[in-house]
Amino acid sequence: MRSSHIPFAHNLFKSVLNEGSFTLDATCGNGHDTLFLCQLITKGRILAVDLQKEAIDKTKDRVQESYPKANVEYIQTCHSKIAQLTEPETVDLIIYNLGYLPGSDKRVITAPSSTIKSLESALTLLRPGGYIIVTTYSGHEGGLEEERAVLAFAASLSSNQFTVSHTRWISLENSPTVLAINKL
Numbered sequence: 001m002r003s004s005h006i007p008f009a010h011n012l013f014k015s016v017l018n019e020g021s022f023t024l025d026a027t028c029g030n031g032h033d034t035l036f037l038c039q040l041i042t043k044g045r046i047l048a049v050d051l052q053k054e055a056i057d058k059t060k061d062r063v064q065e066s067y068p069k070a071n072v073e074y075i076q077t078c079h080s081k082i083a084q085l086t087e088p089e090t091v092d093l094i095i096y097n098l099g100y101l102p103g104s105d106k107r108v109i110t111a112p113s114s115t116i117k118s119l120e121s122a123l124t125l126l127r128p129g130g131y132i133i134v135t136t137y138s139g140h141e142g143g144l145e146e147e148r149a150v151l152a153f154a155a156s157l158s159s160n161q162f163t164v165s166h167t168r169w170i171s172l173e174n175s176p177t178v179l180a181i182n183k184l
């Protein structure tokens with residue numbers, strides 16, 4: 001049985017977005033998630049961030065092909081710097097799909113320290129009612145360590161300020177997981 005983490009995460013995106021939403025994709029990679037956001041957000045704004053130029057170019061090409069009028073800004077930077085990209089309490093949804101760029105250099109992977117720094121900024125950028133949704137992978141080198149760091153960070157959040165849920169496909173060894181943080 002294969003994990004259905006991608007449709008699961010996309011359904012979560014769908015449940016929290018509307019046509020005018022403001023979203024930030026903090027690991028745009030090959031652009032599949034950004035493209036899905038473009039389907040849903042026809043009047044809003046999307047920031048697509050990745051460390052690698054290759055990922056930014058791939059995302060831009062994918063979006064241009066299907067949604068040439070989409071309001072997407074492409075930013076090549078480390079996601080630990082997202083606090084510089086917009087105002088606090090303005091973003092409806094911030095997404096992360098951790099790990100490496102499929103089909104590319106597997107040595108360029110998200111790392112616990114920068115991911116946690118980014119999540120701290122994401123909490124500030126999120127408007128009340130907004131969500132952070134993180135897909136984690138433990139199967140690659142360093143993935144389990146990062147997943148544990150992300151879950152420990154999420155579990156430490158105050159339940160007066162955030163609700164946190166975590167989904168894992170328990171019939172699969174090393175399954176991807178999907179974490180959702182909702183700012184109250």
Ligand SMILES: C[S@@+](CC[C@H](N)C(=O)[O-])C[C@H]1O[C@@H](n2cnc3c(N)ncnc32)[C@H](O)[C@@H]1O
Pocket residue numbers: 026027028029030031032033034049050051052055077078079080096097098099100101102108109110111114
């Ligand atoms: C699993 S891929 C993302 C896949 C993407 N969401 C999609 O739908 O195609 C992970 C991405 O994280 C990027 N990445 C790694 N470290 C990063 C960092 N510190 N800041 C921003 N992006 C980073 C990689 O370049 C890679 O493109």
